[in-house]
Amino acid sequence: MDKFTRNYSIVLGIVVIALAAWWLSSIWQPAVWEINEVLEADAELADYPYQFRVKRLEEGVATLSTPRNVQVPAYRFLEVIHPELAGLAQDDPKVIAAQQDLVDHQKRTQGLVSSQPGVDRVEWELDVQWLADHGVQVNGG
Template identity: 85%
Template structure:
């Protein structure tokens, strides 16, 4: 093996090892897994059509996925998980009940997450992937 090939192989090996170490470090989040296990085992949340998930946990802040925000109003999400609500007015009693159910599940999720050791605050992040998988486009997508 000539000198160039040897040096190239060493540099390439170091880069691969560094990338592997970075990937393991960024994906290794046992506290996120533990919090998600708490959410998975809660019977009330387990029965809801959308599964709230902790995406990240950094510096006491747990970031939780949500199917709604200012870009995607609750009514669009609710029509996906409850097709029978499609076309109903926002003030229809069935729609109001579904919105309250979403609020109750989000509050329960937030309470369970905040009760976990080390969690000081909860942030919400729109679950763009879940929405896309269910035919809801977000923003300019």
């Protein structure tokens, strides 16, 4: 092996190792895993069609997944998990009950996460992947 090939191989190896270390450090979040285990163990949340998850925990801020926000109103999500609601008016009692059920589950999730050590605040982030997997397009972001 000539000198250039050897040096090139060493530099390439260092770059690969550095990238692997950076990637590993970015996914290594045992506190997130522990909080998600708490959410999975909650019987009420486990029965809900959407599983709320902690995506990140940074400087006391837990970022949770949500299937709704300004871009995707609750009604669009609810039609996915409750197809029988499709076509009903948004003020229909069945739709209102489903919306309240979603709110109750989000509040329960927020309460469980907020009570965990190291969590000072909870923020919500739209779960674009879940929505896409269920045929809901998200516009503008």
